[in-house]
Amino acid sequence: MPDETTSSPQITPDHYPANAPPEPISAEKLALKRRYPTSFDLRARAKRRLPNFAFEYIDGGAGAADTGINRNWAALDAVEMLPRYGNVIAPPPTDIELFGQPYSAPIGIAPIGGPGTGFPGAETYFARAAQAAKIPYTLGMLSAITIEQAAQIAPDVLWLQLYRFARNEHKIGLDLVRRAGDAGVKVLMLTCDTPVRTTRPRETKSGIVNPFKLTNRLRMDALSSLPWFLSLMRNGIPRFVNLRPYMDTDPSMEAAAKFMRTEGGGAFTWDEIARYRDHWNGPMVLKGVMHPDDAERVVSLGLDGMVVTNHGGRQIDALPASVDVLPSIAAAVGEKSTIILDSGIRSGVDVARALALGADVALSGKAFLWSLGALGGRGPEHMIDLFKDDLAATLGQLGCLAPAELRTVKTRHPGAYTADEL
């Protein structure tokens, strides 16, 4: 939580090398910054370039009118931050340390299941860009590259997200945990924010059905987009390869969807979370905390952190914006746990808002997917640049010399849940 009594931080001589020249920037990067200066410019291009089902899969939310997605954006937009001037002379560095590891900025790529539907090869492109920029990349368990392959591409920054596989005493889930440890995964993330399967109308209307089936309509739609189709040729048809050792058929999306229904489903219970804690020695976080009492429980089970999230507005559209419950969660456990925020993060300003309200780091899902749809494999690198440049500028504008100083910024947050409401 922002500290009411702290005054604006003072500059010291070692904050900047004297008159450091600006970092050189390539002509290609400059052109991208001029043509696509925000994530919404990437979104518009992705909409034009992707097959309809792919865009609807990555962009659509729960409910008839994406109210949950819009609420996340509106809630972030409503958060104001009060600047203090007189101590910043250049955009400050954005580096942070998280779970004892250095990262170049407090922004990471959120776990995405089946991102190859949005753009084939997505996992490889995400992993490469995150490793090059040194930001966290959370591989979704439902991925088209294995944990081991991802760890080779992104050895310094790989996190892994797990859904629940409860059959046979969690044999599969615990084996995935073992593989993650052997592969050197930095952080294990258990997902709790999807206890049930809900409907995303835009996805359904685009022809994606549950259980998944590759229909002629989807095939025709895929052929309508040259960039998407070429990336499919280059990277192959996405298969849920992490599950291959446990399935007796090829892990096609159809077969894997059926397999998931018999083996998995539901969200981890508190007892199960405690059990996974015993099997994982590294940092472990729970994804899907929206109430301070749940946050306290995460801490009491010995987890290292939590993701405050409403699953990006994709579950039901009546959930609060995650940023609106963040301050009460930060007040409850901010001193003793690492708080990660996602849902609606589109810019470095949004990242700054999250940190000013008590988060240690923010994740983004859709913005990174839009970047792939717009620019293919070059997209994630550009999106990371946008996040970092915008965050550095925001820090400078607010009078902060480092991301940690955002906690000292005074905020006005009209949508915040109060203690009485929780």
Ligand SMILES: Cc1cc2nc3c(=O)[nH]c(=O)nc-3n(C[C@H](O)[C@H](O)[C@H](O)COP(=O)(O)O)c2cc1C
């Ligand atoms: C296409 C798509 C697929 C997703 N799949 C998963 C998943 O498999 N596991 C998971 O924990 N979260 C999943 N998420 C949720 C994200 O991890 C994250 O919570 C959300 O995208 C954040 O909101 P934002 O998209 O507004 O940034 C998915 C999100 C999207 C957009």
